[in-house]
């Protein structure tokens with residue numbers, strides 16, 4: 073049978089020097105079964121797949137059968153994991169090719185959980201069903217929240233077991249990304265390759281993501297600044313929706329500015345700057361309130377890696393890198409304040425806006441308020457009846473905020489409109505995410521599909537998301553997420 077289906081697969085990454093990857097096929101699985109398929113995304117990518125032929129899709133998205141032009145590789149990279157440098161690489165993923173869309177955009181098509189590679193370092197190369205469903209759900213939710221993210225095209229169960237703390241069903245996720253170039257790819261080049269290879273990688277990243285930099289007087293400094301800007305804005309966007317990535321290692325930070333690797337991530341329920349859910353992050357290195365700093369630390373690793381390209385004179389190169397990294401905080405703060413003004417319906421800029429925003433966050437932290445619903449409640453002209461809104465501290469803040477709204481350059485109606493566009497009704501709430509995953513593991517996918525549908529339209533109160541706005545749901549204070557599963 074022919075598995076081409078209008079794929080337009082290219083393999084530009086594999087034109088880099090061979091140390092950047094290994095050619096290797098996915099390991100076939102015994103009984104692939106299609107669990108999820110993202111028909112809208114397939115259409116966007118321009119792949120004309122037989123959506124009713126589940127067996128064919130299962131063969132394709134398990135890696136058992138490959139599209140005609142697929143040339144699978146595992147990518148090499150390194151990374152600082154919780155501050156410690158390691159040589160890594162795709163230990164359980166295969167890049168089968170880059171799909172060129174009808175409008176000539178290029179996306180990596182990667183199978184995750186598709187078998188061991190030379191970079192597996194003792195791992196089994198496989199993934200379990202629930203974590204792959206979780207990545208599908210949360211990455212698609214992020215996309216719907218207008219936050220740059222890798223996407224999910226399919227989940228296939230393998231019919232094989234994977235050994236974790238218990239025996240679990242195996243699965244493969246098809247991930248779609250602008251690219252899988254990471255900060256860690258540059259660290260790998262710097263640590264193991266020569267200047268020429270580093271330059272080739274940087275030129276490739278520029279051509280793929282920032283082609284406008286070709287005219288820049290120092291394209292490599294331009295690349296560093298461009299990634300700094302993208303990541304500063306990305307992390308600000310995470311902060312606005314209460315997203316905690318959970319494992320912001322440099323191998324999990326993209327050059328494109330997309331969120332990647334949904335392992336131990338979670339959305340904050342009760343507001344706390346110290347919120348951390350990841351079981352392996354006992355010291356809170358990647359807690360909610362540390363994400364901006366963690367990103368800057370990672371970007372400094374990118375700057376380190378690019379130093380030899382920034383200037384022939386090492387001292388000058390360091391100076392250029394320092395100025396670039398210094399720019400991160402400015403861009404992050406601007407993006408953060410801009411987004412918070414939108415969340416509170418503030419037009420124009422007043423000097424006291426930051427303390428007004430901080431005042432609300434302090435109150436939320438002290439009162440253990442739910443992050444998403446507090447902002448959504450503020451979008452209603454009258455704050456709902458709820459004990460916590462009766463406190464003096466909240467009333468004082470509310471009066472200040474209302475006064476600030478009267479000084480807006482636009483009418484009150486415009487503020488509420490802006491707030492409704494900026495504050496989601498629904499995010500992947502931990503309680504519901506866990507509930508639907510448990511059901512899915514027990515062969516009942518219906519609740520998962522219902523939550524997935526609700527998350528497609530996060531800024532509107534719809535019938536599909538009504539069930540997930542239940543104020544009676546109280547978060548589990550011991551909730552933990554896990555990675556690498």
Ligand code: AMP
Nearest residue numbers: 160161162163164192195196197198556
């Ligand atoms: P992550 O924590 O998912 O970002 O993964 C960190 C590194 O561990 C990457 O190099 C992965 O490819 C590798 N890895 C994670 N899980 C496995 C596994 N089950 N088998 C082989 N390699 C893995």
Ligand code: MG
Nearest residue numbers: 323324332333
């Ligand atoms: Mg990773």
